[in-house]
Amino acid sequence: MNMSESTQLVPITVSVNGKTCQRQVEPRLLLVEFIRETLGLTGTHIGCDTSFCGACTVIVDGDAVKSCTMLAVQADGSEILTVEGLERDGVLHPLQQAFSSNHGLQCGYCTPGMLMSSLALLADNPNPTRKDIRKQLAGNICRCTGYQNIIKSIEAAASAMQED
Amino acid sequence: MEMKFDGEFNINQPRDKVFEILRDPEKFAPLLPTFHSMEMKDSNRANLKVKVGIGSIIATATTELILEEALAPSRIRYTGQGKVMQGAYQMSSTFELDEIDGETRVRWQGRTVLAGKLLSIAGGGLRSYAEKEINRVITSLQAALAPGAQTAEIRVPEENWFMRLLHFLTGTHKQEATDSQASPATAADTTMTYAPHPADTLQSRKDSIHKINRILDAGCNAMKPGRKEDKRLVTGQGLYVDDYLPAGALHMVLVRSPYAHARILDIDVSRAESLPGVICTITGKEIAEHTTPFTQIGPEPSARIQDFCLAVNKVRYQGDPVVAVIAESRHIATDAAQLVEVNYDILPAVVSCEDAQTDTTVIHEEAGTNRTWQGVYEYGDVDQAFAGAAHIVRIDHLKFHRFSSTALECNAVVATWDRRDQIDFFCNTIMTVPIAMIAPALDVRTDQIRLRTHDIGGAFGNKIGNYPYMTLAAFASRKAGGAPVKWVETRSEYMQAGGHGGERNYYDTEVALDKDGVITAIRSRHVDDCGAYPRYEPLGCVIWSQVLPAAYKLRNVRIDFSQVVTNKGPCAPNRGYSRLPHMWFMERVIDICGHELGIPADEIRLRNYIRDFPYTTPNGCVYDSGDFVAMLNRARDIIGWDDWKQKQQQARTEGRIIGIGIGTTLDSGTNNFAQSQIINPFLPFSSNSVVSTVKLDLDGSISASVSTFPQGQGHETTTAQVIAEELGVDTDMVHVKTGFDSERNSHSGTCGTYASQFAVTGLSAVHGAVVKLRNEMKKLAAYALEANENDLEFGMGEQGPEVRVIGTGRGVNYWALANMVNYNKASLPEELREISLNVRHTYVPPFEAPDVEKKYGNLTLTYAMQLHIAAVEVDPQTFKTRILDYVIVDDCGKVINPMIVEGQVHGGTAHGLGAALLEIMPFDKDGNVLAGSFTDYAPITINNMPDLKCSNMQTPSPFTYNGAKGMGEGGGAPLHAISAALQDALYDQGVIIQHSHNSPMALHDFIREGRQRPVTTESR
């Protein structure tokens, strides 16, 4: 059972929000732990221990991934985007602004995961229906908003981006 | 007053070029970060408008700028003069240029003379401001001359700090991407480049990355600003407990009991302690030796319960913490926890409320019984009412289930008990009460404890239950020599141990009705199951009585109320705490009576609703305002009640099961803590208070703190709203401290975020404070402007936010006022020297002590109301309930922020719907937790949340300054409405909805297995 004594560290290289990071990690380190603890990017949250809640969602090589379902070593060579990488030159991404404008967040704990899942949705489907939104976010739990304004936020972001 | 400045800096450009720019007012002036606009008089003279200010105080100054000397290529001198803040100033600046190694060294000197009474009393803060501005000029000059910059066309960059501020202030914050203006350095830092990994040739991966990159660059049109809290939260800059890791922090992991009830025989921590990286372990024995059991709220015999932060001798629920392991990393602590060996002697588990009442097995031997509290609430003449009843409806048993709002962030704390004997808690608790619980347990003074929160990932009442863990983490920190100790609960731990909402059973209910179906009396016996340790209980044994008759006008009530402990995780308040289960009961009662007597669900409610407000309930509570009838009418209209009734008939003929049901509920807010004396007359508590401080800070900006612990309710936003409105400024000018800090936020013992009170207690405290601040500001302004206080008004002027003489344009801005008080006391007459511009207000609701004997008195100040109607369909094969339509009408008095109110309504509805159909904390007969993870518990998702149709009514509360009522908890109307809709759907199949949780399995059992009808009706 005692893993820490015999642990061999494994070198990995990932690009996180455009920056290349090389680190030695324990094989058992979860990607979410790597992002939060090794890199100090604490915008990605942990809400459960059974990969249910989606608070830890990040983008790995273009796909939304629950970063607690993946080991850091599995991400070797990947390109990762976290919530910290959404803003551009101090300007919020339309999804971030839409969540704020439409009160799509209350405590904000689920929000980074919601944003990353929504980003993956809009990347694939710039004009999603409510059903598409529900389907994409079925793995993201929010305990504050009752989801109504999350749906509204994503719709608003989609339409704002279309009009642009 | 005169100020002189000088300095030098280098520019990596030839001297000619630098001279060229500096000698031309048209090129030079726009480099001033404060530049607003200019008009050239001739080639050497310009009229210049600049904005000057500190923080959010911005004034416009007009300057005449003259180029006095231009000796090419080495010397330039400008002079200027103008007016600002009702005074005058003169300035001159000289630049001497030398060329050194192809670079230019600029030496400069500046001199400013200020004149005028206001400037001389307010000018203290000007120097550092001026220096900062000069640095900005230098930076902007260097940037303008940087290689590659277009020196020919110098203009203020669109998105410089000032323009951003201006957009911000004027609400015209632009959403366009600013890539064209960004400096190359910034762009390089933030651009996301997804260069494909060389080893990876998969096209699909490239496509996905490309799609993400494209959408990352998307611009969009402007959207309205959201809450003050949002910016940090949507950018991942929130600071939740788990995001905080002070240097040298250690990690605590708990070994928890696998059994619900067992005696601890022995504990062996030797293998765990020998693991490298483990600092120490702690067992219950040590805790019992060095700490004091937590204060019990209840009277004898429950006062005898010994509750420590670790299990001592016995475990009382599955998940009871037995050993704490402290190590250098969480992984090591987790590994070590697995090496701890504990031997148990398993005892019979008391799982059901019924078993607990028999006392066959006693959980807390010290108390000698599982029954922690009992009392009878009796009002009116119940037996007389039954004697004269036209109908009596008897309901054997109803049951409200255990569930939890399961905030997405679990309990967590970083505790540091340092060698100076100060204890710092960075945590996510939700009120100041833990200070009073922890200090005696650790035998420290309350002022040795610093309690801090920042962002909290939801709490819904549950996190009151964090204090035993906080105590343990502090103890661990001291044992570990003063290092910070971090403990973050896992979700699985929370499911076992974290505060869940309690279970309530309603036995032998009898309802007396007159011939019209008006309820005249209820008698019943209610038993709460609070889990293994009472902790915040037995307060729930009185809190329900805030809504004793629910929405109905009956006057005769006898409820025998008691509480038991069981071998399940200790409960904590959960959204709608104690009132919600009672209102669910009352709604079941009225609904079942309606069906039994053949009176439609809407009709029986209309016959029973309270109609006149303020209304004094049989136990002395005062419902402040409301209109149930109007709410019902509106909700019926929106959902199309009559249509649904027809559809229901039609569906029946097709074999479909459809029902429509109403839930009327109350959300009582702002506690009178004196009600705790009904539980235990020795408790020295009464009323309630919340404290706020508002100050005009040193630089004239406005900052505020409130003694609350927000967890998503937007307190920063609404606090700023109240202050801004009172002062006539923009909310962006008000800075509200995030979270709670006992060393920063002035507070009292009952401060916190609970019991639907912020809009009343919090905002009243803020309002009281800002009114006091206004009065101080007026006094100062009257002196400075030599005016009468009554002739003054607040507003925005040329000089930023100001106090001015009405109709004259003569004003003094906040900066000047702050300066007078903070830096220039001698300028003030004796009678104004007490003014601090840093004021505190404590809001105390107008409560009196209740009559403890009679259990009579006003227990809460406001009553928000909600009325929900649900239309549901039950699948006859799977027994799954689908929501077909859902309408909400809510009334929380005057609405301060509609967006936030609606958000709370949505959130409360999701909790209610989740609880009604999905969420339950079940246990097997041995007390094993059956929903041990989120996956088993299945909190409501976006997929099973219907679209809600919301409507708001406003009947202002006569008891609050703003007419608002607290409303954050909601009264659990979805539980009432879903039970009622299912009742409507299934009554003709002989089903009585007895449980608040109706999963497909539960409905299957009801319908298929059939059971003895729990209801009888006697008509005379």
Ligand code: FES
């Ligand atoms: S933390 Fe990853 S899904 Fe919950």
Ligand code: FES
């Ligand atoms: S905003 Fe709190 S969990 Fe979603």
